[in-house]
Amino acid sequence: MARRIEDLRIGFIGHGRHARANLYPALGLAGGRLTSIATRDRAAAARAAALHGAARGHGDHRRMLAEDGLDAVFVSVAPEDQAAVTEDCLRADAHVFAEKPLGMDEAEARRVADTAEQAGRSVAVGFMKRHAPAYRRLAGLMADEAAFGRVLSFHAFFAFSPWTDTLRDDTYLKFGAVHMVDLVRWLFGEVAEVSGHTNSRGSDISMAATLRFRSGVVGSLTLAGVPAWSREQEELTVTGQRGFARVENLSAVAYHHARRAGAGRGEAWQELDEDTVVVRSVNSPASGGHQDLYLRGFAGEVRHFLEAVANVTPQAASAADNTATMALCDELLRSLRPAGRTERGPNL
Structure with missing residues (x-):
């Protein structure tokens, strides 16, 4: 029987920077009401509970789970x-x-999925990129086979400046770039190769991968984590038979859809006959x-x-589905080959 969102008993474990900036506000926008919050420090949990309107703050999440009769819990703690x-x-x-990553590798992710199945609860x-309006629009364009045609290829690019000098290829991929890995799975299906x-070099991350999907789609994924990209950047271009986006x-x-020449018309290049539609978000102070x-x-x-x-x-992104994303991360890491260094002499 359906219930109202505002009637759910919701707990939250964690009160870190990401949770405060994104998840707690999003929870409020969705109409959720917090019952309790747990952190590793009881006093901090009490302050967080007061800040977010929760009735109780706990210094141990296991006590919260045992005492508060929760329907749902948000988890945003150390990876x-x-x-x-x-x-x-x-x-x-x-x-x-x-929060991602849910499991540091495929085996750990699968263990969570098995636990969810045994408990009969969803994860x-x-x-979040699966829910971003831009990628939802892209998915809709790709689904219009008459206009877009069969999806052929893509190029994805994702870059940001590392927040710590301890990042390496594996942690960069699983803590950050995993979003793009999951996104291409969501858009194009499972990967064959x-x-x-x-x-x-150390925490300066640069990697590139080529992927072939079971659907036949091929694409490239370029990932970077270096100080140059203090302005986080992501791009995704998809090419179909009759359109690109x-x-x-x-x-x-x-997005652009190819036009077929009409009867009695000359070559397309003789006219102003090509258009590309650009849709953008509205810039408004009404967003608050x-x-x-x-x-x-x-x-x-x-x-x-x-x-x-x-x-x-x-759920759109279940524990079982997460297992496939983490498996692809593991496969990507296994596939990486170090680039050879070229020594340049004084006359080169």
């Missing part, structure tokens, strides 16, 4: 802890929204500062999770 904490929530009969993973190269930084989608939460997909992913819990419907 290496998220799988175990998620399993604690599942064993307490709560549905879970877990949504924080792959992967090959790649890395030119990383490009998403840039989640705020604009450009929430626009980024919608455009990046945070508002959409949280709303979807709460609606799924209230109506007992499947």
Whole structure:
């Protein structure tokens, strides 16, 4: 029987920077009401509870799970802890929204999926790009076979400046670029073959991969984590038989459909006969500062999770689906070959 989102008993484990900036506000926009918050420090949890209107703050998430009768729990803790904490929530009969990465590799992700199946509870993973309006528009364009034609290829680019000098290829991929890995799976299906190269030096990350999907789609994925990209950048261009589309930084989608020459008309180049449509987000103070939460997909992913819990419907990014994304991350890392260094002499 369907329930109202505002009637759900919701807990939140974690109160870090990402949670405060994106998940707590998105939860409010979705109409959710917090029952309790848990952090590692009871006093900090009490302050967080007061800030977000929760009735209780706990210094131990296991106590919160045992005492508060929660329907759903949000988990946003250290990456290496998220799988175990998620399993604690599942064993307490709560549905879970877990930030990525959920599991540090395929094996850990599969363990969480098995626990969710045994508990009969659902797990949504924080792959918010699936809910970003720009990528939803792109998916709709690709689905219009008459206008776009069969999807042939893509190029994806994702870059940002590292937030720590301890990042390496594996942690960069699984803590950040995993979003693009999951996105191309969502758009194009499962991957049949992967090959790649890395030119990383310490925490300066640079890698490129070529992917062939079971659907026949082929594409390239270029990833970077270096100080040059203090302005985070992401781009995705998809080519079909009769059209192409490009998403840039989640705020604009450009798409073009090829026109067939009409009867009695000359060559297309003799006329102004080609158009590319560009759609952008509206720039308005009416957003109240929430626009980024919608455009990046945070508002959409949280709303979807709460609606799924209230109506007992499947999640868009389940624990089982997450296993496939983490498996692809592992395969990408195994495929990477170091780029050879070229020594340049004084006369070269």
